[in-house]
Amino acid sequence: MTRARAFTTVLVVWVISLGAIALAAMQAGAFRGGAAGRESMARVRAYWAARAGVEEAIARLARDAEDPDESDAMRLYSEFEDAAEGVLEGSSWTVGHSVRGQAGVLLGPQDAHSKLNINTMTQEALLKLPFMTDDVAGSILDWTDSDDDVRLPIGAEVGQYQSLAYPYEPRNAPMRDIQELELVSGVLPDYVRGEDGNLNDRLDSEEDDGDATWPTDNHNGKLDSGWAGVLTASSIDGDLGPGAKPRTVLRGTRASDLVAALGINESQARVISTHASAPSAKLSDFVRQDLNRIPSETGNQPIDARAPALTRDQLTKLLGQFVMEEPEIGAPGRLNLNTCPAEVLEYAPGISAAAADALISERQARATGFASLAQLLDVPGVSREQAARLIDLGEVRSNVFIVNSVGTDERTGVRVELTATIDRSTLPVLIREVYIR
Ligand SMILES: [Ca+2]
Ligand SMILES: [Ca+2]
Numbered sequence: 301m302t303r304a305r306a307f308t309t310v311l312v313v314w315v316i317s318l319g320a321i322a323l324a325a326m327q328a329g330a331f332r333g334g335a336a337g338r339e340s341m342a343r344v345r346a347y348w349a350a351r352a353g354v355e356e357a358i359a360r361l362a363r364d365a366e367d368p369d370e371s372d373a374m375r376l377y378s379e380f381e382d383a384a385e386g387v388l389e390g391s392s393w394t395v396g397h398s399v400r401g402q403a404g405v406l407l408g409p410q411d412a413h414s415k416l417n418i419n420t421m422t423q424e425a426l427l428k429l430p431f432m433t434d435d436v437a438g439s440i441l442d443w444t445d446s447d448d449d450v451r452l453p454i455g456a457e458v459g460q461y462q463s464l465a466y467p468y469e470p471r472n473a474p475m476r477d478i479q480e481l482e483l484v485s486g487v488l489p490d491y492v493r494g495e496d497g498n499l500n501d502r503l504d505s506e507e508d509d510g511d512a513t514w515p516t517d518n519h520n521g522k523l524d525s526g527w528a529g530v531l532t533a534s535s536i537d538g539d540l541g542p543g544a545k546p547r548t549v550l551r552g553t554r555a556s557d558l559v560a561a562l563g564i565n566e567s568q569a570r571v572i573s574t575h576a577s578a579p580s581a582k583l584s585d586f587v588r589q590d591l592n593r594i595p596s597e598t599g600n601q602p603i604d605a606r607a608p609a610l611t612r613d614q615l616t617k618l619l620g621q622f623v624m625e626e627p628e629i630g631a632p633g634r635l636n637l638n639t640c641p642a643e644v645l646e647y648a649p650g651i652s653a654a655a656a657d658a659l660i661s662e663r664q665a666r667a668t669g670f671a672s673l674a675q676l677l678d679v680p681g682v683s684r685e686q687a688a689r690l691i692d693l694g695e696v697r698s699n700v701f702i703v704n705s706v707g708t709d710e711r712t713g714v715r716v717e718l719t720a721t722i723d724r725s726t727l728p729v730l731i732r733e734v735y736i737r
């Protein structure tokens with residue numbers, strides 16, 4: 301009896317002990333589940349805040365696309381800045397970006413057109429980049445050109461990539477993403493990223509703490525990014541001109557239609573339409589020289605030596621409302637001369653340092669930026685030839701912006717980062733790509 305009781309007691313204690321262990325395990329599980337639940341709720345709140353930041357930017361871009369202020373090229377950017385911070389219930393967002401070599405994080409989306417499009421770069425232009433060599437520049441051009449012929453003296457085509465342990469093929473078409481550069485033979489990720497280890501165009505804490513964490517950085521409060529700080533693959537050219545109206549293709553437009561569209565006389569219209577029919581003609585040719593000096597295709601004789609020069613107003617209309625030929629869908633974007641940093645101009649082909657300096661100081665003096673390309677002719681220290689070259693590669697408005705929006709749950713500090721590429725090269729505004737971190 302005693303033994304049985306003792307047994308029972310032991311059994312009960314054992315059962316109770318097991319029960320206690322089970323209960324403790326269940327409580328621990330419930331605690332972990334609760335923490336996970338709280339964490340995921342915090343992530344949901346942070347996500348919606350980040351998303352609100354992206355939507356605010358899209359709303360500003362759509363409004364500007366539908367109702368542009370043609371006298372103020374910078375209005376969109378101040379509206380972006382106004383919408384760059386906000387709060388939802390229990391959470392907040394910040395939209396920001398960093399500019400290579402400048403301090404901290406600036407409010408608002410990154411203008412993709414403030415960088416040079418990699419798909420427009422020549423060998424000569426590529427060679428100005430730090431760490432660039434002839435063979436890497438050749439390999440980049442081989443990566444994007446459509447053929448399989450290895451560039452001389454040295455480049456890389458399909459054979460080079462097929463001989464790797466993990467073979468792949470070059471795109472043989474324009475790059476879609478700046479990260480794609482890292483696949484090109486001879487390119488190291490460090491060249492592309494510099495201190496911007498996560499390639500989000502934003503100075504993050506781990507990118508400004510020296511060697512404490514990857515990536516290595518110089519802890520100077522500035523994002524010393526690599527090639528990706530001056531190059532992009534995201535900018536897109538479009539056919540929308542001032543007032544978001546489609547531009548007219550100049551080549552093939554009848555002289556009589558030009559008279560009405562530009563407010564010019566018949567001899568001016570004839571020079572423009574005759575010159576535009578030449579395959580090598582560029583819109584910038586009408587800036588390079590006055591109409592009475594534009595030669596005919598066959599010789600050095602002017603088309604019409606008595607054609608009056610275009611007035612500023614006529615030239616503004618010509619450059620704003622016309623394109624030489626129909627742009628291809630998704631063609632590489634042009635550089636925005638209102639927003640490109642001085643450093644990006646250093647890598648722009650054919651632009652002298654003096655002209656770049658003059659452009660930047662004139663721009664700083666104009667709160668509304670350059671409202672039209674024709675205003676480049678007013679920049680002291682920029683020759684007509686330099687103005688024409690700026691017009692060949694540049695624009696005064698942008699189509700594509702990259703919105704990096706960080707949502708933060710106020711109570712837990714949990715963050716969600718959304719990076720959305722938004723595009724108004726056609727209307728309505730499109731979201732091309734979204735990354736979530
Ligand atoms: Ca190729
Ligand atoms: Ca970063």
Ligand SMILES: [Ca+2]
Nearest residue numbers: 506510513515
């Ligand atoms: Ca670091």
Ligand SMILES: [Ca+2]
Nearest residue numbers: 518520522524
């Ligand atoms: Ca730095």
